Amino acid sequence: xxxxxxxxxxxxxxxxxxxxxxxxxxxxxxxxxxxxxxxxxxxxxxxxxxxxxxxxxxxxxxxxxxxxxxxxxxxxxxxxxxxxxxxxxxxxxxxxxxxxxxxxxxxxxxxxxxxxxxxxxxxxxxxxxxxxxxxxxxxxxxxxxxxxxxxxxxxxxxxxxxxxxxxxxxxxxxxxxxxxxxxxxxxxxxxxxxxxxxxxxxxxxxxxxxxxxxxxxxxxxxxxxxxxxxxxxxxxxxxxxxxxxxxxxxxxxxxxxxxxxxxxxxxxxxxxxxx
Amino acid sequence: xxxxxxxxxxxxxxxxxxxxxxxxxxxxxxxxxxxxxxxxxxxxxxxxxxxxxxxxxxxxxxxxxxxxxxxxxxxxxxxxxxxxxxxxxxxxxxxxxxxxxxxxxxxxxxxxxxxxxxxxxxxxxxxxxxxxxxxxxxxxxxxxxxxxxxxxxxxxxxxxxxxxxxxxxxxxxxxxxxxxxxxxxxxxxxxxxxxxxxxxxxxxxxxxxxxxxxxxxxxxxxxxxxxxxxxxxxxxxxxxxxxxxxxxxxxxxxxxxxxxxxxxxxxxxxxxxxxxxxxxxxxxxxxxxxxxxxxxxxxxxxxxxxxxxxxxxxxxxxxxxxxxxxxxxxxxxxxxxx
Numbered sequence: 001x002x003x004x005x006x007x008x009x010x011x012x013x014x015x016x017x018x019x020x021x022x023x024x025x026x027x028x029x030x031x032x033x034x035x036x037x038x039x040x041x042x043x044x045x046x047x048x049x050x051x052x053x054x055x056x057x058x059x060x061x062x063x064x065x066x067x068x069x070x071x072x073x074x075x076x077x078x079x080x081x082x083x084x085x086x087x088x089x090x091x092x093x094x095x096x097x098x099x100x101x102x103x104x105x106x107x108x109x110x111x112x113x114x115x116x117x118x119x120x121x122x123x124x125x126x127x128x129x130x131x132x133x134x135x136x137x138x139x140x141x142x143x144x145x146x147x148x149x150x151x152x153x154x155x156x157x158x159x160x161x162x163x164x165x166x167x168x169x170x171x172x173x174x175x176x177x178x179x180x181x182x183x184x185x186x187x188x189x190x191x192x193x194x195x196x197x198x199x200x201x202x203x204x205x206x207x208x209x210x211x212x213x214x215x216x217x218x219x220x221x222x223x224x225x226x227x228x229x230x231x232x233x234x235x236x237x238x239x240x241x242x243x244x245x246x247x248x249x250x251x252x253x254x255x256x257x258x259x260x261x262x263x264x265x266x267x268x269x270x271x272x273x274x275x
Numbered sequence: 276x277x278x279x280x281x282x283x284x285x286x287x288x289x290x291x292x293x294x295x296x297x298x299x300x301x302x303x304x305x306x307x308x309x310x311x312x313x314x315x316x317x318x319x320x321x322x323x324x325x326x327x328x329x330x331x332x333x334x335x336x337x338x339x340x341x342x343x344x345x346x347x348x349x350x351x352x353x354x355x356x357x358x359x360x361x362x363x364x365x366x367x368x369x370x371x372x373x374x375x376x377x378x379x380x381x382x383x384x385x386x387x388x389x390x391x392x393x394x395x396x397x398x399x400x401x402x403x404x405x406x407x408x409x410x411x412x413x414x415x416x417x418x419x420x421x422x423x424x425x426x427x428x429x430x431x432x433x434x435x436x437x438x439x440x441x442x443x444x445x446x447x448x449x450x451x452x453x454x455x456x457x458x459x460x461x462x463x464x465x466x467x468x469x470x471x472x473x474x475x476x477x478x479x480x481x482x483x484x485x486x487x488x489x490x491x492x493x494x495x496x497x498x499x500x501x502x503x504x505x506x507x508x509x510x511x512x513x514x515x516x517x518x519x520x521x522x523x524x525x526x527x528x529x530x531x532x533x534x535x536x537x538x539x540x541x542x543x544x545x546x547x548x549x550x551x552x553x554x555x556x557x558x559x560x561x562x563x564x565x566x567x568x569x570x571x572x573x574x575x576x577x578x579x580x581x582x583x584x585x586x587x588x589x590x591x592x593x594x595x596x597x598x599x600x601x602x603x604x605x606x607x608x609x610x611x612x613x
Contacts, residue, residue: 098583118407153342191342252288
């Protein structure tokens, strides 16, 4: 299959997502913005091009299912859903606020969100169940699950990896936002996952590795699913935590730290966005 | 990134997480851990992507981090204990005990493994993070497990005492430390200014004594219970406040004394009312045939989905000082009618 052309709007969408996340976390005095920034480009391509979803019919039976297993990054998905019209953009500033529409970790009560997560390692097992059911019912929609590297510390993720291969779930795609930074340390210092691709390959998934900030690579990979018939697809997207804000990039502190007024202004300037 | 910048980044990250995960007790936790490790070379630390950097600097060969893997954390802690070490496990509730209940029950407790589990996010303190981060079940769950000692500290000083008591015991102990309330809201976080006697496993702490009502409370609920009793005192009512700092073994005698010396009993907890502190008190009253107006105040049998800061979130489930005042009034009304 020939590679599709990169759509020029991905960068603009990703920038809007990043700006929303910075404003939301600043306004809600919350953390996790680094985790949102690292996945913004993946989310932009998924929601602009790859996912077959419809804001007018968020529960349309034939829709693709997208589960965010790294629930703390929910702000980025909320931003994408708002941009797509699943709910009013005004909701974004209720993130982490009293009686807010948008809870800190992603919530299935928000239109467009399939499943609530926040406790890591839960997304992929649920995605496997969805994929298995879809296969059983001969439904054509696809299931996507975005996990963090921290998710892959949890045993439940590996149980799901085993099961997906056992049932040859080639309607399932797992994407790892592989920024190599966890809550309190770098992956190599906490629980090394390498050789990651080799491990997943041996678990009988079809594996690809890409630059998770290169729109062409993201689109090409996710436009050619499954990677291999009869196997679930595993996309390792190498990303940078805090991507887009120079002083956040690749830092551990951007996981939990919140953004001050001054930092917000600086970050938006770096993104080329009006405060 | 240069080594210097890396070190600064990690320090910043650790300070942020220490405030969130361990909160006000972060420094106390480190101090207790290091003190015991200096006294006893079998004491080690097990984190769940939460390495205590101070401990690691001093005792690098006794500092373990399993990553985000709660089941593995208790499994390997049991193994460490079986071969003579004394693991102090930093658990992050509700994930501990929800995700590793089997390991807690069947490995740690059943084998009476000398493991100390420290958690510090009891109740609704994670408020706007969402339901996945609310610890509403710990007390009920821990009560179910045999061989387990379960303690709850109201502030730093009591945490230190509870930690020492845990280390003095040969066997598994859970210490639920005073939580960091990162978004307190209007209620604020006044210093409780409590005076503590020596901590005793199996003994409740009488913070106040009064003849009109007795309120058993635990953890973060003690803040607004104490505020409520101030209000009740203005109405001329004298209220006992009992800090249920020893959940297991439970101070049954304190329940009997409360029933003898007060007109009514209320329990208050930022936990489900099913199976927690309220149930513990109800069990004593029922089995000993004590007839007294009684109510449990806690989270109703549902998830808490209307979120905001701690004050706002508690208000949505009726866990406020005003509601405590109202309930005491209601109970006293029943007493008068009875």
